[in-house]
Amino acid sequence: MAHVPPPFIPGAFVGAAHHYRVRVYFEDTDLSGIVYHANYLRYMERARSDMLRLAGIDQRAAMEAGEGAWAVTDLAIKYLRPAKLDDDLLxxxxxxxxxxxxxxxxxxxxRSHHTLSDEMLTDGRATAAFLSPAGRPRRQPAGWASRFTAIMNGESIPC
Structure with missing residues (x-):
């Protein structure tokens, strides 16, 4: 009997928040077993991409249609505590x-302790602008702003 891999499990919305789980692997760490600072940005990017996908915002289709693409224009991150090898992160x-x-x-x-309280490791904010193929800011495709507003308000996402 052939082995069938389990289905991919993306993040999920919990009210107005999107939750995305990450495991720290050896490749994520420096020689001391602490997560290298740039990898926190990778985790955040994966979570944002997953959030958009679940919200029905098709970035790839917009790029392929020549509408444009998202680009991070401002980013701030504060490192509070280090993540370590084998940590479960949220x-x-x-x-x-x-x-x-x-x-x-x-x-x-x-850092997820699988208890009522998780330990905050980083706090960040990203501003993403929708850019035309020429690299100039342009309005988001129709419907995207309403999806983001629904997410912000903890409402169900319009289809």
Whole structure:
């Protein structure tokens, strides 16, 4: 009998927040077993991409149609505690602001203790602007702003 891999399990919305789990692997760490600082940004990017996918925002289709693409235009991150090899992490993303051509997403990375309290490791904010193929800011495709607003308000996402 052939082995069938389990289905891919993406992140999920919990109210107004998107939750995305990450495991720290050896490749993520430096010689001391602590996560290299740039990898927190990778975890946050994966979580934002997953959040958009679950919200029905098809970035690839927009790029292929020549509409444009998202680009991070502002990023702030505060490192509070280090993540370590084999840690279970939770990236929590929330939409803070929606504008015609941009969105601000707050993200926290927590070490999951599988208890009532998780330990916050990083606190960050990313502003992403929708850019035309020529690299100039342009309005988000129709419907995307309303999806972001619904997420921000903890509402069900319009289809």
């Amino acid at each position: 990236v929590v993303s929330t939409v803070e602001a929606v504008r015609g051509a941009s969105v601000v997403i707050a993200q926290r990375i927590l």
